[in-house]
Amino acid sequence: MNMPANLYSRLIGYTLLLTYILIIVGGATRVYDAGMSCPDWPHCYGFYIPFPESKIPGGYTVGFQHFTWWQVSLEWSHRALASLVGFGLLAITFMAVQRARRSQSVPQEKAALALALALLTVQIGLGGLTVLKSNINWSVVMHLGTAMLFFGSIVWLRRAVASNGHKASEKTPVPMRLSLYVMAALVWVVMLIGAFVSSSHVGGVCGGLFSCDGVWMPSPKVDIGQHIHMQHRLFALLTVILSIVLVVLAKRTAPHLRKVALHVHLMVWGQVALGVATLYSFASYPEYYYPLSIAHLAWGTLVWLGALGALLTLHYGRHGRYHGA
CATH class of the missing domain: 1.20.120 (Four Helix Bundle (Hemerythrin (Met), subunit A))
Incomplete structure (x- = not known):
């Protein structure tokens, strides 16, 4: 399968942009105390799409706290964006394998991609841990720290591919x-x-x-x-x-x-x-x-x-x- 190089580069760029937006939405989720507005994971009140509130038995209530639709939307959007980033990285991996088979890979491309995949795996686990630990401060720190490293790995991958071995x-x-x-x-x-x-x-x-x-x-x-x-x-x-x-x-x-x-x-x-x-x-x-x-x-x-x-x-x-x- 012959794939244009610019499509591969664009996909990496879009995934990088999505990751940046994901980090911002994650910060907004934390700032507005919306991290626990979806009490379960990977579902949200037992649904993948928890809207409208009327379909949720008891509404957006966790314990004795009621969350607004805005808070639930933030947390749900954070998870949805994370899924898009994950699918983007899988698509990048698929295209990278095709490039490797045609001997089109550039130096450090494989290393950067492997690092991104490893960090994404860790980040998914930390995302679940953050919810299960009720957004305790140390879990938030680990979650953001890994997000920054993942973002950095995509930056590295994009630069390695764009430099074309130079x-x-x-x-x-x-x-x-x-x-x-x-x-x-x-x-x-x-x-x-x-x-x-x-x-x-x-x-x-x-x-x-x-x-x-x-x-x-x-x-x-x-x-x-x-x-x-x-x-x-x-x-x-x-x-x-x-x-x-x-x-x-x-x-x-x-x-x-x-x-x-x-x-x-x-x-x-x-x-x-x-x-x-x-x-x-x-x-x-x-x-x-x-x-x-x-x-x-x-x-x-x-x-x-x-x-x-x-x-x-x-x-x-x-x-x-x-x-x-």
Whole structure:
């Protein structure tokens, strides 16, 4: 069976986009406390399509809590999108097998796809665990962390296929290379701590911008919520500092990465601005807290994408950069 290469590339791109939307909807589900609005899994009140509410005996009620159609729609949409991503990856796998039989596979394509399949399997299990554990904070952190790694594996797969086997021609000094790896790791860790802050409902426990009730780093023995909240800020600060280091290093030692480093730096500042807005909205503009929290996650995912793109540029150079299918 002869399949056009651009169809394969487009399918990977669409799956990547769906995964991004899935992450945002998952964040909205968490923010609006809709994670338990479908109490069973993989069904929702015993149905795959739990609409309208009138067909559900007792309505959208779990224990003594009644959920709105909006909350149920969020959780159901989250699961439906996850299914679409799963089917998309299966279709990619089928086409990848056909490419391999025709010896059309490119270096690292199989590794990226294998990683994506493994992470998707883990993510499905974590999704069920999150529901069964009633969205306990550690399960939410694991679920988001794995989602980001899965998203990264699809980014890697798309870049590997789009580069068509080409590699970077420029040499990058070790300090710059290490800094890019640390940046990606830092962004991932910041997002995990942020997920813990959000799922533990401690986003507003520290009112000030530079301290928490007059203390820079509260002891976890005194208030674990305040401690984790300030840890999130600390790692965010380290990310800002490292993004500045990247710009300086790129200018002095790796001019071919100047635009990449500046792009990451500016995106980090955008995330900081959203974080500050989210912090102050908690007490001053509560009607904007939920939308800003979702925007914070959405932009943070793009920062993660930018950090990964910078890493992949080390290996592939400018080859395979996205400018359409």
